[in-house]
Structures are given as C-alpha cells and as structure tokens.
Amino acid sequence: MMCYEKLSSDRKLGASIGPIAVMTFPLGFVFSRPVLIVADPELIKDMNIRDFHNFVDHNDVKSGDPLNDRSLFNLMGDEWKDKYLELKVKNGDELDVKRAMGNLTMDVIASCAFGTQIDVHNDNKTNEFVANAQQITSIISKRRSQRNSGKHRDYLQLIINAQNRSADNSEDQDIDDLNEHIFGKTDALKYQKTANVVITDDDMLATSFLFFVAGYETTATLLSFLTYELAINEKCQQKLYEEIKAFNGNYSYESIARMPYLEACIAETLRLYNPVSAVSRVAIDDYKLGNTGITIPKGMIINFDIESIHKSSDYHPNPFCWDPERFMPQNRDQLVSGTYMPFGTGPRNCVGMRFALMEAKTAVAHLITKYRFKRTANTTVPLKYKKFEFLLTPGGIHIGIEKR
Numbered sequence: 528m529m530c531y532e533k534l535s536s537d538r539k540l541g542a543s544i545g546p547i548a549v550m551t552f553p554l555g556f557v558f559s560r561p562v563l564i565v566a567d568p569e570l571i572k573d574m575n576i577r578d579f580h581n582f583v584d585h586n587d588v589k590s591g592d593p594l595n596d597r598s599l600f601n602l603m604g605d606e607w608k609d610k611y612l613e614l615k616v617k618n619g620d621e622l623d624v625k626r627a628m629g630n631l632t633m634d635v636i637a638s639c640a641f642g643t644q645i646d647v648h649n650d651n652k653t654n655e656f657v658a659n660a661q662q663i664t665s666i667i668s669k670r671r672s673q674r675n676s677g678k679h680r681d682y683l684q685l686i687i688n689a690q691n692r693s694a695d696n697s698e699d700q701d702i703d704d705l706n707e708h709i710f711g712k713t714d715a716l717k718y719q720k721t722a723n724v725v726i727t728d729d730d731m732l733a734t735s736f737l738f739f740v741a742g743y744e745t746t747a748t749l750l751s752f753l754t755y756e757l758a759i760n761e762k763c764q765q766k767l768y769e770e771i772k773a774f775n776g777n778y779s780y781e782s783i784a785r786m787p788y789l790e791a792c793i794a795e796t797l798r799l800y801n802p803v804s805a806v807s808r809v810a811i812d813d814y815k816l817g818n819t820g821i822t823i824p825k826g827m828i829i830n831f832d833i834e835s836i837h838k839s840s841d842y843h844p845n846p847f848c849w850d851p852e853r854f855m856p857q858n859r860d861q862l863v864s865g866t867y868m869p870f871g872t873g874p875r876n877c878v879g880m881r882f883a884l885m886e887a888k889t890a891v892a893h894l895i896t897k898y899r900f901k902r903t904a905n906t907t908v909p910l911k912y913k914k915f916e917f918l919l920t921p922g923g924i925h926i927g928i929e930k931r
C-alpha cells in the first residue's frame with residue numbers, strides 16, 4: 528500500500544494551526560473580514576446539526592449578477608430552505624484520466640440536468656453543448672445576452688414553461704393524487720402544496736448553472752483519483768473487480784447498493800482527496816463556541832476545515848495511506864463520529880450527494896468490468912497538485928489501460 532504526504536503546501540494550513548484559529552491577513556481574511564477556522568469535529572457537528580439554525584448561510588459572495596446571486600449556494604435563510612425542499616422533492620493506451628472522467632461526468636450532467644444526449648469523447652468538436660460547456664456553458668451566457676428578448680428556444684425554456692403551467696394545470700394534480708393513492712399522504716406533499724414557492728427564471732438559470740459547475744468537476748475529480756489509486760494498488764483493484772464481477776453485469780440501483788468494497792473505495796478516495804477542502808457559514812447571532820470560552824460575534828465567517836480532519840492521525844490512522852479497508856462494514860465501528868464529511872454535514876450539506884455517489888459507483892462498475900488500470904512510467908507517484916485551485920486538482924494523471 529502506498530503511503531505518502533500528499534498535501535500541497537497551501538492546503539496544509541489547518542493541520543498546522545490546531546482545532547480553532549482566527550487567521551490573520553492575508554490568509555484568514557475574506558474580502559477584509561476575519562475568518563474563524565474550526566477543525567474540531569465535535570464543534571463542527573454542534574454548529575452544523577444541533578445549532579444549524581445559527582449557521583444556515585454560506586459566506587455572502589453576492590456580485591450583482593443573478594446567475595451567481597440566485598444560485599442555491601448563495602441563497603440565504605428562509606429562501607434557501609424553500610429552494611432546498613423544492614430540489615429535494617424533485618429532486619492498453621495511456622489514459623489522460625482527468626480528461627476521460629471529465630468527458631464522462633459531462634455526458635451525465637448534460638443528460639440528467641439538461642435533458643441533452645451528448646457524447647463528449649467522440650463528438651467534442653462539433654457538438655454545440657460540448658463547445659459551449661467548454662467555455663463554461665454558453666447556453667447560459669447566450670441567455671444573459673438575450674435577457675430582454677422574450678422567450679428562448681432552448682431546453683431551459685421548456686422547463687420554465689412546464690413550471691409555469693403546473694401552477695394551474697390539473698394534470699399535475701392527477702399525478703399527486705395517484706401518488707397519494709399508492710403511497711398514502713405525506714407531509715412532504717402537503718408542504719409542497721401549501722409552501723407556494725415562487726421560482727423565477729433567474730432561479731432556474733442559477734440552479735442549472737450551479738448543477739453544472741458543482742456536479743461536473745467534483746465527480747470527475749473523484750473518479751480520477753480513484754482510478755489512479757486502483758492503478759497503483761493492484762491488489763485493491765483485483766478485489767474490487769472480483770466483487771463487481773459476481774453481479775454479472777447487473778448494475779441496477781439495488782445491485783450497486785450491495786457492493787461494500789466499491790462503497791469503501793469511493794469513501795476512502797473522498798477522505799484522502801476530498802475535492803472541497805473546507806465549507807463556510809456565517810453566524811446569524813452571537814454564539815458560544817463549545818467550552819472554549821470564545822463567543823463568535825454575529826456576522827463572523829466560519830470555515831469548517833474538512834481537510835485537516837480527514838488527514839488527522841487522531842481520527843484516521845496512517846492518514847496519508849489510501850486504505851479502503853477502513854470503510855468496510857467490519858471496520859466501521861473504529862471510525863470516529865463526525866470526522867468524515869466530504870459532502871459537508873447537517874441540513875445544508877451537498878444536495879447532489881446521492882446523485883454523485885450513484886453516478887461514480889455505476890461508472891466504476893462498468894469500467895472495471897471491461898478494463899484493467901496499470902501504473903506506467905508516466906504515472907506520477909506521488910501525485911502533484913495544481914496550486915490555488917478551488918477544488919483539489921491533480922496536475923495530470925496518466926495511467927495505462929488494457930481490456931480484460
């Protein structure tokens with residue numbers, strides 16, 4: 528098993544400062560406001576679950592552009608809660624791994640979020656969606672430039688029209704009644720009918736944009752790091768292959784849920800290579816920070832330092848070692864509660880978590896059935912990272928691939 532120090536120097540910060548720190552300029556300031564860094568699992572749990580009501584919002588990074596300001600990430604307080612529920616309810620050659628996985632996750636997000644069938648790998652020159660997405664979704668920028676020109680002729684307009692119709696359309700009522708007949712009445716449905724949430728065109732654009740940005744790169748990164756680890760850890764790859772092969776190509780939702788080693792490989796990859804190193808909140812009111820004697824003033828920005836906790840030997844023995852065994856059912860009782868949160872924690876954690884996990888597991892099941900990944904002379908061990916990226920980004924992952 529390979530074990531080595533993988534943090535790039537700019538991500539080592541939290542690990543070296545202890546569980547709580549107010550950082551000084553320039554590192555600990557966001558737009559001239561001081562930031563409290565918290566890397567204590569108990570405090571993070573308290574603040575994100577028990578006292579969530581005081582830390583509902585992310586740091587306000589409003590720019591005046593509705594595409595940014597109306598995205599789920601930037602909604603505040605009750606507005607966020609309404610939107611959140613809405614989404615919950617609807618809700619042999621060498622391989623350049625990062626590129627291949629990016630192609631795959633772009634196909635998936637284009638299909639699931641935008642209802643558009645594309646094939647990035649084979650059609651990246653002529654396909655309009657791909658061409659636009661490569662410049663960060665010009666579907667949306669095109670719309671922005673045509674803001675006052677009435678209705679648009681694109682997929683987003685279809686969704687907006689459908690939503691507007693549903694307010695007074697009896698067909699939707701029929702679907703709800705049918706569901707109630709089969710499953711019985713639910714509070715969620717009652718809430719949906721009375722909440723009277725208004726979704727504007729800007730809300731839909733912002734959400735589409737965020738789903739693309741949040742759903743494409745993160746999952747591509749997870750798949751890239753996992754493929755890399757499988758290539759350099761042959762025994763783990765073989766164990767995974769044998770587990771998946773036993774399902775004879777049946778990778779239904781139910782089958783995927785019965786693959787503990789696949790689950791463990793993904794969980795361990797998200798521990799060691801969590802794409803999002805920290806998440807932030809803003810204190811709605813003054814707040815006593817556990818038994819530290821510190822009171823956080825209203826309006827202070829807090830950064831929950833996920834990276835330090837994932838890499839702390841206090842919680843994860845041999846933290847720089849990629850070892851899926853720690854997430855196998857028989858070993859899970861050794862995990863310390865609250866020390867694993869690649870998707871954040873509490874009511875405002877990642878809304879796309881289940882989608883991302885199912886996408887990644889299904890992709891790996893299909894890939895590993897057909898291909899074997901191998902370390903080559905060009906495979907960089909240990910990996911190098913790009914600095915100052917928002918997500919943890921490898922400098923380049925090159926591995927060998929051969930048909931089984």
Ligand code: HEM
Pocket residue numbers: 599600601611737738741742743745746749801802803806807869870871872875876877878879880882883
């Ligand atoms: C491996 C894949 C992914 C990882 C590691 C990840 C991680 C995260 C994290 C850490 C947050 C911040 C949570 C917090 O503030 O507590 C977040 C938020 C979010 N993610 Fe993900 N994510 C992934 C995939 C996705 C996908 C596939 C989608 C959508 C299709 C998505 C949509 C979102 C949205 C909309 C938010 C903002 C939620 C809010 O503010 O209420 N993510 N994600």
